[in-house]
Amino acid sequence: MSVFKSHISQMGAYKPPLEGRDNHQHLLLDFNERVLPVSPAVKQALIDFINDDQLQVYPAYGDIIHKIADYCGVKPDQVMTTNGSDQGIDLIIRSACREGDEAIIPGPTFAMYHQCAKIENLNIIEPAYSRENGFPKQAVMDAITDKTRLIVIANPNNPCGTPIARNDILDIAKAAPEAAILVDECYFEYTRQTVCDAVEQYPNLLVTRTFSKTWGLPSVRLGYIISGKDNINALLNVRGPYDVNQLAVVAIDAALANPEYTQEYVKEVIEVSKPMIEAFLDKQKIEYWPSVANYVWVFFKQPSLVEQKLKEANILVRPKMDSQAKLGLRITLGNKQQTTHLIDTLASVL
The missing domain is CATH 3.90.1150.10 (Aspartate Aminotransferase, domain 1)
Structure with missing residues (x-):
């Protein structure tokens, strides 16, 4: 047993x-x-950190939150770092959902959404993308019930690369105020499309991003969540104090300084x-x-x-x-x- x-x-x-x-x-x-x-600047920053004999010291994150917030155009108290965006996805789903809740995850899409939802034993509704019609907005809206606690919107979606209109995302957030609206913007640098500026207006909106894709740093694992201050404070209660490693912060600091x-x-x-x-x-x-x-x-x-x-x-x-x-x-x-x-x-x- x-x-x-x-x-x-x-x-x-x-x-x-x-x-x-x-x-x-x-x-x-x-x-x-x-x-x-x-870039050579990122490599050199990592080499310098290692040569400075700091690997035996617990991480100290300095002003990295302020730098990420400045890059995103949001307030520092609306940002938290995570161990890759995968951890951000997991933290949001774990914190928002209970066993038996309903999750709307349009598909096919990134497998981690389903993995994290299944860990919490959620009932998953999966409206289908199509080549002709793209994001199934109406099917998502029709699937919302009083049991809906999570709606995942990957913008753009993986594997199809389909974008989701900003107004569609905000309409869904408005239609499901009791659900966490997880908007994954891990390909943001390619699209420049975002709803992170709307997190104050929509308290159920949570945006995940990463430095793995365009920044080329998946091996050091640094992602981040953008949401309202209260949401960030709640999620910080769940995330560990040292979940983000120091090498990731050193690399991202250098990357942001050399965009x-x-x-x-x-x-x-x-x-x-x-x-x-x-x-x-x-x-x-x-x-x-x-x-x-x-x-x-x-x-x-x-x-x-x-x-x-x-x-x-x-x-x-x-x-x-x-x-x-x-x-x-x-x-x-x-x-x-x-x-x-x-x-x-x-x-x-x-």
Whole structure:
């Protein structure tokens, strides 16, 4: 007999396909990561910290909250840091929901939302995105009941890259005042679309972001939550005092002081690489979902074969099924040179 809750033992762990990934061998277009190294300033800050012999000291976070708040255009008391945005998602769901509550999670989407909801044994309602209509706003609104305690809105959504209009998000927040509206903006730098300026007006609004994607720092794990002051204070009661490691803070401090490497990368991905891959797919008459992020969800006639051939060419992509169990390949976009290589390889495979 297990000492744990019965539904926990019956769950499956979220296991991303990390085995065999090697950025020195492969072009990693499978995890929506930044595919170029971080700036020398970030590397040097980490080296200097280690050489200063501070690893044996507990973290001290200094003014990092003020710097993040300044970057986001919000008040410092509306921000808290987390161990990656995954922890922010988990903290919000754990703090807002009880067993048996209802969660509305439009899908298909990022697996961590479901994982955290299942840990709390929530009843999940999953309205479906579609290529033609995008975000299922009306289905979400229709699903709201007096048992709804969580609505997840990934803006843009992963794996399809679909944006959600600001007014749609605020309409949902207004329609479900007793529910936590978790808006995941982890690809914010690509879209510049946000509702973080509305957290004071909508006390049920909670925004998660990360330094993993465009900033290229997933290995050090730093995300953050933006919400009303009372929400942040409540969540700080749940988060541990040292959950964010000091190396993450050192890296992010240097990254925010040197934003050019992120801004230039985003510009090349969105203005150069994305039009290149879209033009290629259009010419080949291959179906894909319109995306506003650094990835495109492509539906080849033989997706598994295309994935295998790309892998043989040391290019990794991510298989993802739509709500009708149709298999597509989510392909992350890199810089112009990497995208040219991807297109040349796809051309030979097709």
